Structure formats: C-alpha cells, structure tokens
Amino acid sequence: MKIILSKPVQNLGLAGDVVDVAPGYGRNFLIAKGLAAEATADAVQKIKATRQKHARKREAQGKARNAIREALSGQTILIKAQANEEGHLFGGIGPKEITESIEKRKKIHIDPKAINLPRHLKALGKHEVVLDLGGGDSIAIIVEVARHE
Numbered sequence: 001m002k003i004i005l006s007k008p009v010q011n012l013g014l015a016g017d018v019v020d021v022a023p024g025y026g027r028n029f030l031i032a033k034g035l036a037a038e039a040t041a042d043a044v045q046k047i048k049a050t051r052q053k054h055a056r057k058r059e060a061q062g063k064a065r066n067a068i069r070e071a072l073s074g075q076t077i078l079i080k081a082q083a084n085e086e087g088h089l090f091g092g093i094g095p096k097e098i099t100e101s102i103e104k105r106k107k108i109h110i111d112p113k114a115i116n117l118p119r120h121l122k123a124l125g126k127h128e129v130v131l132d133l134g135g136g137d138s139i140a141i142i143v144e145v146a147r148h149e
Contacts, residue, residue: 001026002039004047009035016047065133071108072131072141077101080148083124092120093145098129101143121145 001023008014009030012021018039021030030036037043079101082090095115102110116130116138124145132138 003030003036004039004043005030005036007035016051018044018047061134065135065137068108068110068131068133069137069139071106072102073139075106076126076142076144077105078144078146080146081124082148083145087124087147089122089124089145092122093143094120098143 002018002020003026005013005015005017005019013019026036026038031038077098079093079097081093084090095112095117098115098117099110099112102108110131114132114134116132121127121143124147126142126144128140129143130138130140
C-alpha cells in the first residue's frame with residue numbers, strides 16, 4: 001500500500017514522502033493516527049506541486065540573501081547620535097535604529113530581529129555588528145556612531 005506521510009515517522013520517512021507499507025500498518029496505524037494519507041494520484045500531484053513551490057521559494061530567498069550580502073558586505077553604516085564630552089551616548093543605538101539607517105541609506109529592508117547585537121551601542125566610534133541573513137548565512141557590517149552636531 002502506498003501512503004503519503006503527513007508527519008515524520010521514525011524508520012519510515014519525513015513529511016511529504018511517498019512510501020510503501022503493509023496495508024494493515026498503513027490503514028490501522030498510520031492513517032488512523034493521522035500520520036499519513038492514502039497516496040492517490042491526485043494527492044501525489046499535490047505533493048509534487050508543493051515541493052516545487054518550496055524549491056522556488058528557497059531559491060528566491062537565496063537570491064535575496066545574495067543581494068543583501070552584495071549590497072552590505074564591507075559597508076560602513078553611519079548613525080549620528082547625541083553624546084556627552086566623553087563620547088557616551090545619551091541613548092543607546094539598537095537594532096531598530098540600525099535597520100532604519102540601512103533602509104534610509106541603502107534602500108534595503110531588514111528585519112530588526114536579524115541583527116545580532118548583544119547589547120545596545122552606548123559609545124561613539126566604529127562597532128562590528130553581525131547581520132543574520134537566514135539559512136545559516138550571516139555577514140559582519142561596521143556601524144559607525146558619530147556625534148550629532
């Protein structure tokens with residue numbers, strides 16, 4: 001009996017896999033528990049279409065990551081802020097301010113959650129910030145905090 005797994009099953013396969021099992025195991029256990037569905041021709045076509053859709057989406061995300069990498073790699077992002085005479089900022093620079101500056105200067109939208117910043121920047125100068133692009137990719141950018149006149 002051919003079935004399509006709707007959830008991962010140990011020693012059998014992952015969700016979306018079409019596998020051949022004994023009829024009793026398929027009907028009485030896998031289908032009854034909601035772990036699988038019968039592999040009709042229509043259902044197999046839907047699975048193939050879904051896999052193609054996910055592949056196109058992953059490809060588009062990869063292209064977007066590469067575009068961001070090319071645009072920001074080796075770049076310095078300038079942010080002006082008010083600071084005292086010793087160079088300490090009156091307010092910290094966080095992920096939101098960094099993404100706003102990137103969007104304003106480079107016209108690239110980045111989610112503030114993608115910026116890996118252990119704590120807000122509190123001093124003038126250059127700081128290295130890691131930007132998580134997703135899919136295990138990340139790049140380092142330089143954020144230069146200058147005194148606002």
